[in-house]
Amino acid sequence: MKQYAYYPGCSLESLGKSYQVSALEVARSLGVELLEIEDWNCCGATAYFPVDELLAYTLTARNLAKAEKTGLDFVAPCSACYKNAYFTNSYLQKDADLAEHINYALEADNLHVNGTSKVRHLLEVFINDVGLEEIKDKVANPLKGLRIAPYYGCQILRPRKDHENTENPQYFEGLLTTLGAEPIEYASKARCCGGSLIITNRKAALDMVRILLQDAVNNNADVIATTCPMCDVNLEVYQAQVNREFGTHFSIPVMYFTQLMGLALGIPPARLGILKEQVSSASLLAIAQNSNQERTL
């Protein structure tokens, strides 16, 4: 069984609850053990950096230090948490002076960090460590005919220039194809959803959300698949406000990629937090169930 030091992040305990339950269900059925890091703290999202840079890195380093003790890879399902952990970890590796400052603070909590963990996003763990072939073998209910817009968002792609193709990545599409679904091509799959601007500059964020929704709808997507609780909230919970603001009529379901994986793996929707959305996904369930019936006929 593959084991990981799991960092759920604050959002997965509140607005992103269905991400949490579906991530754990899917991990279990794929033989992935997500061991929650003990007494973790908030990573700060985008709000620490405007106040104090060293504090921002230290708060993330505290979680990394706890993961290091286990010797397991650090895994985050939230792209913002992932980005903060990834940056902090790489700076710890190459900047001895920064590491010294951080470790001086961590000492007060009996911790020490070296930057030796590997920082991973949950999506990447399923795709690279479990592998598409093994996932394919476990698909019990192919999502046939479902047109999914893979929404990478920003922070999952941005930490590095040396990694995969950040301009036109394809791995999310690969996963969706494996689930039997039809990933759509659209230009804004890596365009930012606005993030915390939804609080600090509502007008700008709603417009950014509108552009994403419009692009997905123009390309006949049935659903948008997300990899981050912030993207999910902006695209789904604020969809009604986009409609009020711009006079649009969007009603496109938004789901976590883990919920879609769960459906394909045959996990009952209720255990994936499905149908708790603000924009109903009932139409999708019908498609998923239809394909299931066809298959059993």
Add this chain to the structure above:
Amino acid sequence: MVDELSFSYEISNLMYATHGEPITNCLQCGTCSGTCPAVEFMDHTPRQIIGMIRADLKDEVLASNTYWTCASCYHCTVRCPAEIDIADMMYALKRYSMWKGSYQENLIGPDFSEAFVKMIVNSGRSFEPLLAAAYLPRFSARDIIQEGLMATGLVFSGKMPLLPKKIKGLKRFQQMVKRIIPIGETS
């Protein structure tokens, strides 16, 4: 006698951890401005802001909403041909304007960041409903009603907890924070 630090040097010093190229390497090509998804809501494009820093236009930069409109998506950073970490520079400008206490009055960003950090220092975790309470006074009555309706819906669907969580090792956590910033008696 030591010369006064140039503005662009001050900003570079605020980017302690990131190892991007110095902003003086900027070619003024505008790739950042063309990439930015929030650019139309900014007083100045990212390219202009960099030009203004280099021209020592400190007051004009401090009066701009540009960096507070940055969503930190890092798209400019990964595309910059001069390898300047522009998104991080925007953070540095946010820090600079907060330290100087000089920013446009109607901005929510500075208050939001401060409220967020206070909450973390007090509990170790972030909690959306409390944050909402901190920033709602800045919105119009219509916004508040809409926000309230949305929050109610979220509580009913079980997505919003009613009480915030605290980490267990809060005392030691706060001692750790104190080694970096003087948090005084956190209340």
